[in-house]
Amino acid sequence: MRFERLPRTEFVGGHKVANREAFYPARSAQLLSTGDFLSRLWALFGPPEEGDEGFSYSLLDRDTGLRFRAYSGASGPAYGSRENDLEVIEAFERLVAATAPADCELSHETDFGRYRAGARNGVPFDTRDRKES
Numbered sequence: 001m002r003f004e005r006l007p008r009t010e011f012v013g014g015h016k017v018a019n020r021e022a023f024y025p026a027r028s029a030q031l032l033s034t035g036d037f038l039s040r041l042w043a044l045f046g047p048p049e050e051g052d053e054g055f056s057y058s059l060l061d062r063d064t065g066l067r068f069r070a071y072s073g074a075s076g077p078a079y080g081s082r083e084n085d086l087e088v089i090e091a092f093e094r095l096v097a098a099t100a101p102a103d104c105e106l107s108h109e110t111d112f113g114r115y116r117a118g119a120r121n122g123v124p125f126d127t128r129d130r131k132e133s
Contacts, residue, residue, distance in 0.1 A: 003092055005045040006058040012069045017084055020077035023093050035126045037077035039101035039119035041070055053108055053115070061088045070096070072117075 006012065021032045041048065041057055048055035056071035066088045068081035079089045105118035114129040 004060050006060055012058040012067045014080050014082035017079045017081050033126045034072045035117040035124035038117050039104055039124050040096045040099045042104040043099050043102035
């Protein structure tokens, strides 16, 4: 496969190159949800690195040597790198979009309650359980 996951010890830093929605300006909110992104990446690479209110995958493009990150955080599903190589990111996004969602779930506490994202029976979801006042 052209793209491989880097070991967990090789975190890829840098800046945001693009939000996932930049590739799908007219697509549905479901396709662009955190659960959709997570479940497709999980199908390709297994469970992600978990972080504060999100997740990430550090990746390598074997063809170009570009190291980049697929992640979701406060601004939603996105890609980051030290370089702005949109051609590589677009090629990777085509792979992600063509991958069937895997059943999975991540959850974390927020100021507003527990947030869950993933997929069940191949259907992505994003839910927020409100905090009791």
